[in-house]
Amino acid sequence: MPGPRRGVEGTAMRSTGLSAALSLTAAQLSLHPQQPLPALVQAPARPALARLTHHHSGAIMTPPLDASYAGLERETASTIRALSRLPVHDFDAGLVAAVRRINPEDAAGHLTALTAAGLLESPGFQELRGALYRFASPELSEQILELAHIAEADDDEVHNVLGWALGWALSAATAADALVTPSHHRTLGINPADLHHPPQHPVHHADADSALGWLTVQSENLLALVRAAPLHGLDTYAWRLVYSMWPWWRAANRTDEWIELHALALTRVGHDPSAGELAERHLLGTYGLGLRMNEDPIALHTFTRLREMASQAGDALGEAQALCELGATHLQRGDATEALPFLNRARAIRAEQGYERGVALADILLGQAALRLGPAETSEALRRFGDARAALAGVDAHDAARALAWLGRAQLQAGDFPAGESALHAAVREFLDERSPRQAARCLEWLGNAAEDSGRISEARAHYAQALTHYQAVNGADADRVRDRLARLA
Known part of the structure; x- marks a missing residue:
């Protein structure tokens, strides 16, 4: 048997994938090579372990778990208890540092020790997150709380642990939103420092690619945190995190989760007195986008309600946005004639307000309507797309690429294959550059x-x-x- 630390780590890594009991036994053998195996298997169980054996049919060999937990240093034991309170799928040092209010180096040490004790396992390493960890078996989180004699829900503790996790997640998500989609971030200007759980060691994204990459590799954990937040009175984080994940929603296009969590956010924003009507309207609009992508007829009702809310608030540009979405929804349903009045009115409002980017976005939709109306309107479509491309170039790279793509499609429809194919190839490159x-x-x-x-x-x-x-x-x-x-x- 190798030296104590190396033996523990090596045995823990080799036992990844085994049952929790076998993993824990292996770790204990590494820690105490002189102890006979029967002593580990047959050690008398304490009362907490008796409860575990009774309630968890899969916990065949509970004494090793007891020994592993009892052998932890106090701070490391506090870490495993905190992790037992989180709904996430895996952990990294950044998250642990946030929920334990320690530095990432100490958090990494705790994770290493917990892996060596057989309580966690490491499924791998990710460039943007570092080493990843998860419980060695699904039932371990509940068993840890049993061992700590805190199986009954401690609402204050759960609220605090989850709050620090959400504060850390929101900080990273808003930073990503600001890098990838700055105009979206500026709309509400969410600042996690204004809330109760700002992280001591926030995530720093090197660039927009890294920011979107972080949202992507953390997406399952972020979704789990959003779902858990309202259950513990953390509404203020739930809707803000949904909003700030916009770059990931746009890139991943997971419409079922999009609709589910925007619906959740809409129910929670009303419980947050600091939110304001503008936040509710933006969430409602994004919820409608998810419905439209799913071809759900409720999208029309959603955007109609959005228009009413903007009109009541005296927000002309908000009303124009709702009109654009109504027009786009009619276009998706194949009714260009029905779409035109909404789109023309939206364009006119934006022109009156001097919103040039918004005029260009309306032109993209008006060009699509012209294409749907048949060959006689192709020249109108070409003009709309060309004007939109010129207006958006250097202003909004993503929407400029959209205008170029539609221009290429219109050129193909007009019979100009070289120009159309050239435009589409260029649009492919621009879209990939824009993730x-x-x-x-x-x-x-x-x-x-x-x-x-x-x-x-x-x-x-x-x-x-x-x-x-x-x-x-x-x-x-x-x-x-x-x-x-x-x-x-x-």
Whole structure:
């Protein structure tokens, strides 16, 4: 048996994936190689362990758990109890530092010690998070609380632990929002320092790519924290975290969670006196976007309500936004004629208010309506998309790419294949630069359509294959559609 620390760590790593009892026994053997195995297995259980054996049928060998927990230093024991209170799927040193109010180096030491004791396991390492940890078995979090004689819910403790986790998560999410989608962040200007649980060691994102990457690798934990927040009176964090995750919502396109958690945020924002009506309206608008992406007819009712709220608040630009969303929803439903009055009114309001970017965004939608109205309106569509591209270039890279993509599609529809394909290839590059893989995939799918229609089957397959690669990461329905196209061309 190697030296004590090396033996503990080595045995803990080799026992990853075993049952909790076996992992804990292995760790205890490493800690106490001189102790006979029967002594570990047959050691008398304390009252807490008797309860564990009674309530947890899978806890066959509870004495090793007792020994592992009893052997922890006080601060490390406090850490495992705090982790037992969290709803997250895994842990890293940054999160532990936040909930324990210690520095990340000490947090990493606690995680190492808990892994060596067989209570945690390390499934791997992520560049943006460092070493990852999780409980060695699903039931361990409840068993830890039993051992600590605090199995009954301590609302104050849960509130504080969860509050520090949410404060840390919100700080990182708002910083990511500011880097990736600065105009969205400025809309509400959420500042985590104004709340009760600002982190001592906040996450620092190197750039926009790292920021979106962090949201992506932490997404399951963030969703779990949002769901848990209202259960413990932390409404102020629930809606703010949903709002600040906008770059991830836009990139991941997970509409079921989008709708679920924006609905939750809308129910909680009303319980937060510091929120204000503007926050509710923005959440309602984003909720409507999720409904529209899911082709849910409730989207029309949602945007109608949004328009009413903006009108009552005397917010002309807010009303214009709702009108645009109503027009876009009618377009998605295939009714360009119904969409036009909403879009024209939205454009007029924005022009009156001097909102040039908003005028350009309305032009993108008006161009789409023109395309749907048939060949006679193609020249109108080309003009709208061209004007929007010129207005957005250098102002909003993502929406400038949208204008270019639609311009390319209109050029293809007008029969100008070289110009249309060139524009779509450029749009693909711009969307990828803006971390919008689904939009890039849609452009590649359009390129595949154009190649297939003109008999260039090999080229069509190549475009569809590239589109499929991007779609697979963000949207199963889109991926299935392109996969079917590829199968037909085989």
